[in-house]
Amino acid sequence: MSFNSTQISIVIADDHEVVRDGIRARLQEVADLKIIAEAKNGSEAVDQVSRYDPDVVMLDISMPILNGLETARKIRENGQACKILMLSIYDATEYVQGAVKAGANGYLLKDASAKEMVSAIRSVAAGGLYFSAKVAPSLMPQANDVKSSANQTDFSTLPEPKKICTYGLSTRERQVLRAIAQGLANKEIALNLSISVRTVESHRLNIREKTGGGNTAQLTRIASELQLI
Incomplete structure (x- = not known):
């Protein structure tokens, strides 16, 4: 084969x-x-x-x-x-x-x-x-x-x-997920992690694809499951 x-x-x-x-x-x-x-x-x-x-x-x-x-x-x-x-x-x-x-x-x-x-x-x-x-x-x-x-x-x-x-989340994706669950906006996440807003947006997309979380509430629940918050 x-x-x-x-x-x-x-x-x-x-x-x-x-x-x-x-x-x-x-x-x-x-x-x-x-x-x-x-x-x-x-x-x-x-x-x-x-x-x-x-x-x-x-x-x-x-x-x-x-x-x-x-x-x-x-x-x-x-x-x-x-x-x-x-x-x-x-x-x-x-x-x-x-x-x-x-x-x-x-x-x-x-x-x-x-x-x-x-x-x-x-x-x-x-x-x-x-x-x-x-x-x-x-x-x-x-x-x-x-x-x-x-x-x-x-x-x-x-x-x-x-x-x-x-x-399958990377360390950076878990950091971004935690920040999302804390209610931070993309600009705030970018500032806190010293990365660009575009990079944050890319991480958000990857997180949604990997976890199936489509909105902030779902992502917050997932962050809680992973004990990130």
Whole structure:
């Protein structure tokens, strides 16, 4: 299977065909993304990753034969360098921490918008981390005390909170988002951050595209979710 080398190659793994269809429909029109293979269980996902060596593999956390966590561990044991983006309907701390421990680079809830999904893929493909805002608190230090009663896992290798990049926002974009939530106008933001008004406007556009926030009220809510205010 051939694809443009400038595209991000993706393997998607989910045991529900309708979910795979939905992901494919979301991504097939995005120029820099290319789905190169699909799998309906964890074992197939391991085989497809080994065969195609994708940039990113999207793993459903609940799959037959091997679940998403087991699949991620197997991929890492095989020495595959692809980025792993976990997909789940579950936002429980033990799932999120388990995914990171297994080698995942991100954790995306299945109710994420198409824009957020694209942003998540691009973020992990570029070497960053991506966690849906609702699950990001699971990676904070106080959450490390939460462990499965059946498996007392050591989560000491979890990424530091300052490295968590929810919504794929850069440090500057988070600064601008915080200022927006504080009610500052573009000129005030530009003055405070020592950047041009045009740069502020560019950051605003990027923030809206990444988060799906269309107005100040929505952006303020998102800033609150990210604990910026």
